Amino acid sequence: MQRTTLGFPALNLQRTGGFVRWMSALFLSIMLAACGGGSDNNSSSNNGGSSGGGGSGGGSTPTSTATAQPIQPNGTNAVPINVNSGVAGFVNIPNVSVTVCAPGTTVCQTINNIQVDTASYGLRLLGSAAQSVITSLPGVAAANGGQLAECAGFADGYTWGTVRTADVKIGSEVASSVPVQIIGDLSASAAPTGDNGCPSGNDENSTDQIGANGILGIGPQAADCGSLCTTSALNQMYYSCNNGTNCTGTTVPVAQQVTNPVTRFAADNNGVIVQLPPVPDGGAASATGVLIFGIGTQSNNALTGVTKYGTDPYGNLTGIYKGNTLATFFDSGSNGNFFPDNYTLCSNDNAFYCPGSEQSLSAKIAGSEGNAAIVPFQLVSARTLTADGSKYAFDSLGGQLGLSNMFDFGLPFFFGRHVYVGYEVSNGAAFVAF
Known part of the structure; x- marks a missing residue:
């Protein structure tokens, strides 16, 4: 976790629950990529490679855009x-x-x-x-x-x-x-x-x-x-x-x-789906979504309308950001998107960016099976976002970790998407899908 001086939450960047595995998984196993361009409302367009088993199949409504709404929780899974x-x-x-x-x-x-x-x-x-x-x-x-x-x-x-x-x-x-x-x-x-x-x-x-x-x-x-x-x-x-x-x-x-x-769990134990509603780039007072247990085990967790990206056992993919190969992972426990860049920091003692205007950015990711995507995201000054103190949900908060070899898609990425995290169980391979 990382503290800030602007009233932001601790940034839970624990990769595995322990420092030794955190070090090995984060620095030895993961890579990410990003590049400029891309559209705000389409986060999973293929850039080479087939959609494989996690394609948009079945004619179902896509849930991979940044405008997807969560389903209703059923109180069970x-x-x-x-x-x-x-x-x-x-x-x-x-x-x-x-x-x-x-x-x-x-x-x-x-x-x-x-x-x-x-x-x-x-x-x-x-x-x-x-x-x-x-x-x-x-x-x-x-x-x-x-x-x-x-x-x-x-x-x-x-x-x-x-x-x-x-x-x-x-x-x-x-x-x-x-x-x-x-x-x-x-x-x-x-x-x-x-x-x-x-x-x-x-x-x-x-x-x-x-x-x-x-x-x-x-x-x-x-x-x-x-x-x-x-x-x-x-x-x-x-x-x-x-x-x-x-x-x-x-x-x-x-x-x-x-x-x-x-x-x-006795069932619904092979992964999770995090669903959060879209929020404006300027933030919202709150957001209510759904955590779903299991993937392909019940009618509410089918692997449809999304593209599947194979990861290593710890959930890491490969990619590039502005021409630089970085580590990447999707982490709802980080309260911002964290990546190396030269944007002005809000102050000398915190990691959040405060650019002079809203920035439209994107990252390219690639899964182990060859599926790839351009992932667009916005960056707004953290000082501007938190100026009135009434908002707690932001899709455009970002900063740096002080490490030049990783890209952390934090909670801002999850807003407006159905994000699947598949486990390496029952001879399956770990993956992320959105």
């Missing part, structure tokens, strides 16, 4: 997403409600304002927001018998806290006995430092730092570390703590790692 002032007054934070229960019991708490993040894996809850249920959630034991804890790395810091087991309910979908992270239930002083310690930056342990009551990581991986943490205790993610202190690195079986709960 489709639940509302709200982008508004939320719990902390941050912009472009897409929130859902999640019910967390002690495993196999009716001891539950529904927690609102949980941020939807398509670029991280696992449910992370602020301990302060889960007070009614937290003491009923059993801790996960580390390999040496201590309490399992985690440092989940973000762009400018980390979330630190224990790993516990919970039943997770969203709509009528249930993931039983899922490892989740409780943020801030351990002393900040217990967070490990040094070569195998938490990454540099802030200990993000409050709504003022996260911008939400928690993070629902629903990216294409099931576990937030995977095989790396099963074999090496020097993973900079997982630790064994004795009595909440004296925390040392530990290995963790995949089954005990913080887990994307969607992959543990």
